Amino acid sequence: MFGNIILTIKNDTERIMSTRPVIAITLGDPCGIGPEVVAKALSDPNIHNVCVPLVVGSIATMEQGARIANASLAIRKVESISSIKSLPGEISVIDTGEVPLDSTQMGKISADAGRASVEWVKYAAQLCLDGEVAAIATAPIHKEAVILAGYKEVGHMEILQAMTQVSQVATMLISGTLRVVHLTTHRPLSEAANAVTKENVLAKIALTNDSFKQWGFRSVRIGVAALNPHASDGGLLGSEEGESIEPAIREAVAQGINAIGPVPADTIFHQAINGDYDVVLAMYHDQGHIPIKVYGFEQSISINLGLPLTRTSVDHGTAFDIAGKGIAQATSMIEAIKLAAAIASGNGMI
Numbered sequence: 001m002f003g004n005i006i007l008t009i010k011n012d013t014e015r016i017m018s019t020r021p022v023i024a025i026t027l028g029d030p031c032g033i034g035p036e037v038v039a040k041a042l043s044d045p046n047i048h049n050v051c052v053p054l055v056v057g058s059i060a061t062m063e064q065g066a067r068i069a070n071a072s073l074a075i076r077k078v079e080s081i082s083s084i085k086s087l088p089g090e091i092s093v094i095d096t097g098e099v100p101l102d103s104t105q106m107g108k109i110s111a112d113a114g115r116a117s118v119e120w121v122k123y124a125a126q127l128c129l130d131g132e133v134a135a136i137a138t139a140p141i142h143k144e145a146v147i148l149a150g151y152k153e154v155g156h157m158e159i160l161q162a163m164t165q166v167s168q169v170a171t172m173l174i175s176g177t178l179r180v181v182h183l184t185t186h187r188p189l190s191e192a193a194n195a196v197t198k199e200n201v202l203a204k205i206a207l208t209n210d211s212f213k214q215w216g217f218r219s220v221r222i223g224v225a226a227l228n229p230h231a232s233d234g235g236l237l238g239s240e241e242g243e244s245i246e247p248a249i250r251e252a253v254a255q256g257i258n259a260i261g262p263v264p265a266d267t268i269f270h271q272a273i274n275g276d277y278d279v280v281l282a283m284y285h286d287q288g289h290i291p292i293k294v295y296g297f298e299q300s301i302s303i304n305l306g307l308p309l310t311r312t313s314v315d316h317g318t319a320f321d322i323a324g325k326g327i328a329q330a331t332s333m334i335e336a337i338k339l340a341a342a343i344a345s346g347n348g349m350i
Contacts, residue, residue, distance in 0.1 A: 021134035021344035028139030032318025035065025040330035106324035114145030134344035175296035201248035223277035224261030
């Protein structure tokens, strides 16, 4: 049903992207703070200096977000790249279909909202895969709403991995110069420990190395975190270091990768902040998320590795508790858009 819009966009994409990259921005769950933080981010004139922003969502949801944000924005429906208005105070929206506002309520889980949030992501991703836009930046979706809407994949990365059929992906969080790739993300802790195998650790080290080289790093210093306290104290506190992590690091080094570790988790992030590593490989979700959010919660963002497209995102949730109140901070959304633009422009991790 969106074929005509995509074909029209394609005719003008090359000309616009030769100056500033077109970044597709999804609104996230309409019942959360996504539309609000997008409105606030696109009110920042610096965003328009680095990219041509294109919102993928619905006009009504974007207008609601602007009202909540108390942002004076001209919101326009567009059907071609040439008609995008890339000036402060103006937002161009590809409207893929309205969300039934009578079935949604701010701060409440809604299947309709979950369905819209996923379809917006898939639509934006297809634009990127087709070369219509240079990258995508996403506002937060709500996992329960997504499941309620009937989808099996619960997060952006899982949705995009299923859509693109790639085998090896990873989530990296960034706050300032601290960068953390995760071996696993949305798994119970017991299952996450079982995933610490030589094969998995080696694959994530290699994926991290390849991704950073694509972004312009010549020799990537990868610090590999231990799973157990004190890196297991020679096997006294666990076997994963000796059986899985150390062998993976040795194999990576043999392949010419600058991997160091396993380093105890209570030390490695401090070392990374001090510049000892370009990136840390964490063994599970909270091991990596906690230091990032303690170090710089507001400006932290995420990016996926291994996908055939560039996707950045805010590093926070839908925040249903403050949705509709106009108090959400847009710093993470701004940083996500800026990073997407930097990578699309060939400037890598700056």
